[in-house]
Structures are given as structure tokens and as C-alpha cells.
């Protein structure tokens with residue numbers, strides 16, 4: 001007998017959200033900035049320095065006293081040259097200019113840079129004709145004008161991308177405190193399963209759910225720490241569960257939860273207090289959950305499309321939020337043709353969304369793994385719909 005008769009999609013989603021809540025609150029870890037792309041900051045990172053680190057030139061040209069070039073054109077002697085390198089240029093002598101390169105230290109006394117384009121040779125050796133005036137501060141990048149020491153460079157909860165790592169590196173920071181990724185175990189079950197790459201005999205199928213779930217977990221910002229494939233053997237499944245719960249924050253399984261005779265997942269988890277039943281959706285009708293040794297176990301039906309959609313509907317949003325990733329893109333689209341649906345179940349049809357209209361690209365069968373691969377979207381048909389017509393507006397999830 002099922003533990004729950006018929007849950008709505010929302011009821012089962014809420015149940016899983018509650019089951020996973022503690023597991024998704026991971027602790028923090030400190031990692032090299034170079035490895036931190038895609039991770040989420042655990043606390044605000046203050047800048048240990050002013051940026052820019054020192055006052056420097058924005059242009060190749062001449063560092064000047066603005067007041068001395070106010071009446072340009074004016075010819076002034078060139079007192080030296082400052083390139084972008086470690087250098088203390090000393091002070092700019094009154095009545096002189098220095099040649100300066102972009103990023104070079106602007107010397108004390110200079111308060112503007114005249115770009116080289118606004119100058120020409122002064123006639124005498126080591127002189128320059130400054131062709132136009134520049135105001136105080138022009139083309140000078142002041143120390144601390146980007147960020148000041150102690151100010152927040154990156155707040156907590158930020159999904160680190162290359163621009164954030166650049167800011168950390170620019171401030172000389174080498175490590176950053178981030179949330180640990182959620183660790184997930186993937187256990188596929190079925191006596192018929194063989195690894196892709198082997199030679200199946202009649203009755204055997206390639207284990208595509210292991211591949212799909214592992215990739216989907218990574219895409220949702222979590223780490224796959226265990227991958228097991230077990231036959232319909234209770235002892236082997238118990239061993240795989242023990243390995244999984246020892247290493248992971250969350251265990252995902254596929255197969256073995258419906259009404260047949262060899263339902264190893266259902267038969268193992270029900271006596272442990274697992275909940276097995278049916279959710280008003282298609283694919284993905286049979287669903288189950290359990291907590292084993294305090295670790296949540298979420299069990300998906302074995303049909304490949306059912307497994308993948310169940311993950312997308314129930315687990316991906318939670319993992320994505322925990323990983324700081326944006327929620328999936330949901331749009332409203334007009335339906336291209338007519339379609340019929342099974343009343344009482346929310347249908348997740350495999351579809352193509354061209355940005356204006358959406359149309360199914362394969363049948364509704366939950367074994368149509370190639371049909372799912374051909375889709376770029378899921379077209380959601382509400383529970384109460386019996387038939388929909390061309391032009392009706394439907395919800396579409398980008399895959």
C-alpha cells in the first residue's frame with residue numbers, strides 16, 4: 001500500500017523542501033580565489049587595500065601642473081619619464097613636465113595628465129609643446145577612487161564570477177570563504193541496467209539515469225560524491241545506501257518504487273519509515289522519500305524522462321538556491337497547435353520554444369529519452385486542462 005495516495009506537485013515539493021532543509025545549510029570553507037568561480041561567498045570580503053593602490057595615469061602623455069598649462073599652447077621642459085612599473089618618481093619640479101605611461105605613478109606635484117595626442121615636439125631637445133589645457137585631476141586615477149581600505153569589496157551570498165575574482169585578485173586576496181557545496185549521492189537501481197559501453201543482452205538497458213542525474217546535480221551547483229548502480233538486490237541496495245549516506249548530504253535514487261514485484265527501493269525504505277506514493281503529474285507519477293541515518297533520500301521513478309523531470313521539478317530548484325544560482329527561466333508562451341491532456345495530472349511535455357510560440361517535440365511517454373534530448377523546454381499543462389487550443393497561453397520552463 002502506498003504511504004500517500006495522491007499528492008499535488010506543490011505538496012510533494014513542499015515535503016521535499018522540508019526534508020532537505022537542514023542538508024542544504026552547508027558550513028563554510030576557505031578556498032583559493034583561483035578555484036572560487038561558481039562558489040558563493042559565506043561572509044562579506046573587505047578590501048585590505050585602497051584601489052587603485054596608488055595615484056596613476058589614465059593615459060600615455062605628460063604629467064603636468066594643471067595651472068602651468070592653463071594658457072596652452074605652452075612649451076615646457078621634459079624632466080624625465082615614468083613607465084608603469086615599480087618606481088618612486090619623486091616630485092615634479094615646478095615649471096617642468098614628465099613623460100608618463102598609462103598606469104605610471106603620478107608624481108607629487110603633478111595634478112593632471114595631458115594625453116600625448118594633445119602634444120607635439122617643443123622644438124628644443126627635451127621639450128614638449130602642450131597643445132591644450134587640462135583641469136586638475138584630468139586623466140589622473142586617484143588612490144582609493146575605486147574602493148577604500150575596509151569597504152566591502154564582495155558582499156556575502158554572491159555567486160562568484162570572473163569579475164568578482166578579478167576584484168579579489170586586484171586587492172591581493174588569495175583565499176576566500178565560501179559555502180561548501182552540497183554533496184549528493186546518485187544510486188540507480190534495476191537488474192536490467194548495464195553501463196553504457198558494454199554489450200547488452202536482450203532485456204538489458206543502458207543506465208542513462210546515472211549519467212543524467214550526475215550531470216543535473218553538477219549543473220545545479222552541487223557535487224556528486226557517490227555514484228552506484230545496483231541490481232534489484234536488497235542487500236546490495238542497503239550497502240549502496242550505507243556508502244551514500246556516509247558520504248553525502250542528500251541521496252538520489254532512480255527506479256524500484258512502483259507496484260511491481262522487484263521494487264527494491266520501496267521494499268527497503270518503507271520499513272525504515274520511507275514514504276512512497278503517487279504525485280499528480282506525468283511523467284513522474286510514482287515518488288518516494290525517506291531519511292536514512294538522518295540523511296534525506298529522494299527516490300525518482302525509473303523511466304528516464306520521469307527521473308530527469310522529477311529532479312527538475314523537486315530537487316533542482318532547492319540545490320540551485322543553495323548554490324546561489326538563479327532560478328530557472330519560466331515564460332508564458334502561446335501554444336502552436338491543439339493538444340489533449342490527461343485531466344487530474346500536471347503534464348510536463350517536451351517542447352521547443354522559439355521565443356514566441358511553443359510546440360511539443362515528442363510524445364508524452366516517459367521512456368522517450370531521445371525526445372527529451374530534442375527538447376529545449378518543458379511545456380506545462382495544468383491539472384484541470386482536458387484540451388488546449390492553438391494560441392492558448394501556457395507556462396514554459398527553459399531546460
Ligand SMILES: Nc1nc2c(c(=O)[nH]1)N[C@H]1C(S)=C(S)[C@@H](COP(=O)(O)OP(=O)(O)OC[C@H]3O[C@@H](n4cnc5c(N)ncnc54)[C@H](O)[C@@H]3O)O[C@H]1N2
Nearest residue numbers: 188190206207208209255256257258259285301302303306
Ligand atoms: N502497475 C503499475 N505499474 C506501473 C505504474 C503504476 O502506477 N502501476 N507506474 C508506472 C510509472 S508511471 C512509472 S514512471 C514506472 C516507475 O517504476 P519504477 O520507479 O519502479 O522504475 P523501474 O520499474 O525500475 O523502471 C521503469 C523503467 O525505467 C527503466 N529504467 C530504470 N532505471 C533506469 C536507468 N537507470 N537508466 C535507464 N532506464 C532505466 C526501466 O528499464 C524500465 O523500463 O512504473 C510504471 N509501472
Ligand code: MOO
Nearest residue numbers: 283284285306366
Ligand atoms: O509517471 Mo511515469 O513517471 O509516467 O512514466
